[in-house]
Amino acid sequence: MSKPLLLVAAAALIDADGRVLVTRRPAGKAHAGKWEFPGGKVEANETPEQAVNRELREELGLEPCERCLQPFSFTSYAYDDFHLFMPLYLCRQWDGFAQPKEGQGIKWLYPNQITELDLVEADIELAQELADRLPSGRRFAV
Numbered sequence: 001m002s003k004p005l006l007l008v009a010a011a012a013l014i015d016a017d018g019r020v021l022v023t024r025r026p027a028g029k030a031h032a033g034k035w036e037f038p039g040g041k042v043e044a045n046e047t048p049e050q051a052v053n054r055e056l057r058e059e060l061g062l063e064p065c066e067r068c069l070q071p072f073s074f075t076s077y078a079y080d081d082f083h084l085f086m087p088l089y090l091c092r093q094w095d096g097f098a099q100p101k102e103g104q105g106i107k108w109l110y111p112n113q114i115t116e117l118d119l120v121e122a123d124i125e126l127a128q129e130l131a132d133r134l135p136s137g138r139r140f141a142v
């Protein structure tokens with residue numbers, strides 16, 4: 001039996017130091033306690049980019065620059081009960097300061113530190129790809 005396909009869109013927000021925002025799923029949600037990139041399900045009549053911007057507004061109180069989402073990669077991942085398809089965008093420009101609005105944890109980490117977190121399963125390879133393709137905090141080491 002085939003699984004339902006779920007379209008989710010997420011973003012790696014990158015600050016001026018090259019750190020990326022990760023969020024921890026709150027109690028009560030699926031995969032509670034695991035780390036992920038901010039984003040969420042793409043609703044009917046919404047583009048993936050609009051979904052990312054809406055979620056950044058709702059979850060973190062940020063106002064992203066709509067045209068600043070740069071496609072980075074995607075995951076196509078079989079969870080037990082659904083198949084996830086999730087584009088991951090990079091975003092380096094937004095207005096406001098990230099504040100957890102939905103009880104989630106938040107951290108700004110260099111990409112090589114993100115690979116060490118307890119991530120939702122589908123994000124493990126994406127985090128490795130970020131660490132491989134983006135500069136890490138190591139370049140600041142003496």
Ligand SMILES: Nc1nc2c([nH]c(=O)n2[C@H]2C[C@H](O)[C@@H](COP(=O)(O)OP(=O)(O)OP(=O)(O)O)O2)c(=O)[nH]1
Pocket residue numbers: 008009010029030031036037038039040041042084086120121122123
């Ligand atoms: N937001 C987000 N979800 C992810 C990531 N990786 C990953 O496997 N997922 C999964 C977890 C969830 O099963 C699904 C997204 O659901 P969600 O609960 O975050 O979406 P939402 O905010 O629209 O959900 P809802 O509570 O309104 O139903 O995708 C990720 O990096 N970010």
